[in-house]
Amino acid sequence: MRKLMLVLLACISALSLVKADTILNNVYARHTQSLNGSWNSIVDPFDNGYYDYRLNVSNNGFFKNQKAKSKSDLVEYNFDTAPLIKVPGDWNTQDDKLFFYEGSVWYKKDFNYTPKPGTKAFLYFGAVNYFCNVYLNGEQIGTHEGGFTPFNFDVTNKLKEGSNFVILRVNNERKPEGVPTVNSDWWNYGGITRDVLLVETPDVFVDDYLVQLPKGSYDKVEGYVQLNEKKAGVEVSVEIPELKIQKKLLTDAEGKAVFALKAKPKLWSPESPKLYDVIIRNGEDVLNDKIGFRQIETQGKNILLNGKKTFLRGISIHEEAPYRQGRVFSKEESMLLLSWAKELGCNFVRLAHYPHNEFMVRAAEEMGLMVWSEIPVYWTIHWSNPDTYKNASTQLNDMMERDKNRCGIIIWSVANETPHSDARDKFLADLAAQVRAKDNTRLLSMAMEVTGTKGNVSQVKDYMSKYVDIISFNNYLGWYGGTPEDCKTRQWDIPYDKPFFISEFGGGALQGKHGDKTERWTEEYQEELYKNTLDMYNRVDGFAGTSPWILMDFRSSRRQLNGIQDFFNRKGVISERGLKKKAFYVLQNFYKMKKEQEL
Numbered sequence: 001m002r003k004l005m006l007v008l009l010a011c012i013s014a015l016s017l018v019k020a021d022t023i024l025n026n027v028y029a030r031h032t033q034s035l036n037g038s039w040n041s042i043v044d045p046f047d048n049g050y051y052d053y054r055l056n057v058s059n060n061g062f063f064k065n066q067k068a069k070s071k072s073d074l075v076e077y078n079f080d081t082a083p084l085i086k087v088p089g090d091w092n093t094q095d096d097k098l099f100f101y102e103g104s105v106w107y108k109k110d111f112n113y114t115p116k117p118g119t120k121a122f123l124y125f126g127a128v129n130y131f132c133n134v135y136l137n138g139e140q141i142g143t144h145e146g147g148f149t150p151f152n153f154d155v156t157n158k159l160k161e162g163s164n165f166v167i168l169r170v171n172n173e174r175k176p177e178g179v180p181t182v183n184s185d186w187w188n189y190g191g192i193t194r195d196v197l198l199v200e201t202p203d204v205f206v207d208d209y210l211v212q213l214p215k216g217s218y219d220k221v222e223g224y225v226q227l228n229e230k231k232a233g234v235e236v237s238v239e240i241p242e243l244k245i246q247k248k249l250l251t252d253a254e255g256k257a258v259f260a261l262k263a264k265p266k267l268w269s270p271e272s273p274k275l276y277d278v279i280i281r282n283g284e285d286v287l288n289d290k291i292g293f294r295q296i297e298t299q300g301k302n303i304l305l306n307g308k309k310t311f312l313r314g315i316s317i318h319e320e321a322p323y324r325q326g327r328v329f330s331k332e333e334s335m336l337l338l339s340w341a342k343e344l345g346c347n348f349v350r351l352a353h354y355p356h357n358e359f360m361v362r363a364a365e366e367m368g369l370m371v372w373s374e375i376p377v378y379w380t381i382h383w384s385n386p387d388t389y390k391n392a393s394t395q396l397n398d399m400m401e402r403d404k405n406r407c408g409i410i411i412w413s414v415a416n417e418t419p420h421s422d423a424r425d426k427f428l429a430d431l432a433a434q435v436r437a438k439d440n441t442r443l444l445s446m447a448m449e450v451t452g453t454k455g456n457v458s459q460v461k462d463y464m465s466k467y468v469d470i471i472s473f474n475n476y477l478g479w480y481g482g483t484p485e486d487c488k489t490r491q492w493d494i495p496y497d498k499p500f501f502i503s504e505f506g507g508g509a510l511q512g513k514h515g516d517k518t519e520r521w522t523e524e525y526q527e528e529l530y531k532n533t534l535d536m537y538n539r540v541d542g543f544a545g546t547s548p549w550i551l552m553d554f555r556s557s558r559r560q561l562n563g564i565q566d567f568f569n570r571k572g573v574i575s576e577r578g579l580k581k582k583a584f585y586v587l588q589n590f591y592k593m594k595k596e597q598e599l
């Protein structure tokens, strides 16, 4: 009975936790103080700093940052002498002992702050994997679940003049009901993996805006400016100097100013990734952005960019750093990965399997790469669990919120390789409806699977097909089933009047391992697989693009074969050390040919 009471109490206190505020749009254009750098860290496998010895959430946990006041005082932790860890950065690649670690780590950072009248302050996190409790000066200010989306808390009334400290309990244990769930094929990098910023804004400020071409139009720029408060009659302005737009607007009762302006911007495309300087102003509060304009649509089996048929010459990318491994968090590393995609001849990247950092998305846009952006609804998600759905839906919302002004993103993807069931169909249909309700200027898809094969005919028939604009599916013919030779005779039955896109194909090769084309793990096998697969799909009507799996070998706990995998998924066309495999050149040639055909 007592045990039950305690569990109930723990549940109630968990429910009363504060959730993060709405996300501050374009945070890097705001007035910020970086809290990146070295933080003190305490590894806490038993969650000793969170629960007491009866497993109740402690009200005197590590977040109090206690220090022994006298020589007889008992305090069994000390942040001041605890090892340093870098933020941003996953913990797995910073300390060998944490390579496989899944559990809690405490982080602490001291910082100075001088409150200013008429100014609000927010604590912003680019991403923390997977769950965190955030404490400021010894009090919890909120929690966040989901490892790849940003969140922030209003801390205006919680900051002190002078010295302050922020503490996080970060927990990356995989949970069956989580998003992603326990089952995945990438490294579960834990920690504060993206930037931490203290953001200052005026009391009344622009917390969101949208500037875009409305669906189907080329001579109008429309959108809105949204204040943090429901305040009517506030003057805000939208400026796009190059288009001679300088428009003053007044907010309505919701604190929102909607606009539609005549303009004929030069369109963004991979060949000419034109971005305009856009300035959103609310008195002293000024936000600068770079925004492009384009139309993306489908017509029958074609994908049209700015009204012109386009083949998506893509590659899938994990957010994993070349040479050093670990999570990518910088513009520089994002650009390195994307420059390899450019070298391949890509005009498109699939950022798998979760929202990548904002630098990656912005860099892709600047470099002329269209983007597929995805949430980690992957494999064996708990389809019938309402909390799981809420979690996925929140991640979808937050991904779309952060990147709504990125014209480079052309596809929102709501899932990857999910097994058919009624519960799954309902879950994904609801996510699809969410995308449609929020954005009609981009396409919707999800990476599906092959339904079955009879003789040499493979069929793709998925109930979700009616919800998507593009029939995307992953298929590993020649690797998980059949041989590369089978591609020569395989026929495809894809009974939809929609473009089809191969979101994944591929096979593993250890860079530098050579042999004949029938020997697994050799570059020659992978090369042959690429040749035959590309030939095969290229024969099928409606083939509108592909993002082979994958740009670079990446760490995965599932990949254990010694001497070959050593905890790397070897399906990269480039090794983790940046060395190109033979398949790289097959794909490069194919894309050269596809590009020439479009000219």
Ligand code: GCB
Pocket (backbone or CB within 6 Å): 185, 353, 416, 417, 474, 504, 549, 569, 571
């Ligand atoms: C897939 C998954 C991807 C895996 C890949 C593989 O279908 O979508 O996450 O890494 O197969 O290598 O098996």
